Structures are given as structure tokens and as C-alpha cells.
Amino acid sequence: MPWISAKSADKLVLGQLGKLEVGKALRVESFKGDRWVEIVKEDTDSFKVVESGFKKATYERVTFKDLKMLLKRIFDDEFPRSHQLRVSVHEG
Known part of the structure; x- marks a missing residue:
């Protein structure tokens, strides 16, 4: 899943995170690659x-329920003028 629409990025990323294996990471980055968000699945929830x-920040032990609001805020802050975002999965 290389490129996704920025408008629906939070919903698509949450869907992928539900299926992601423990220890894997999902990275969402801008077209230029200078801004990114990485979500690592540490255990089931x-x-x-x-x-x-x-901004540079790290959030530890975020539950799936809290992740929805956090990702919405981060995507609005980090990708305000982006139309397409790149998504990749790799080891966490």
C-alpha cells in the first residue's frame, strides 16, 4: 500500500494497524519524506x-481506543497541505 489519500489516512491506517503483527511498524510519511509518523505495535492493544x-514527540503505551484521536491530531498537524501520503510496513 504505497500511496493513500491524506483525507482518509487515519481510517486506512487504523484498519491496517488492526491487522498488523506484534513487533511490526507502520510508517506514514509525506511526499518528500521529511515528515513522518511511525506506529509500532508493542502487544495486542x-x-x-x-x-x-x-514536532518531535514519542507516545508510549497508547491504547487502540486513544490511538484514533491521537492519529487524527498528528495527521492534521504534520500533513496540513498534503494530498497523498506514503505508507510502509517494516520491523519495529
């Missing part, structure tokens, strides 16, 4: 979110 772009 716990995620680590690393934000690197306008």
Missing part, C-alpha cells in the same frame, strides 16, 4: 507512536 516533523 498497546502501541508506540513516534512523530517526527514540525
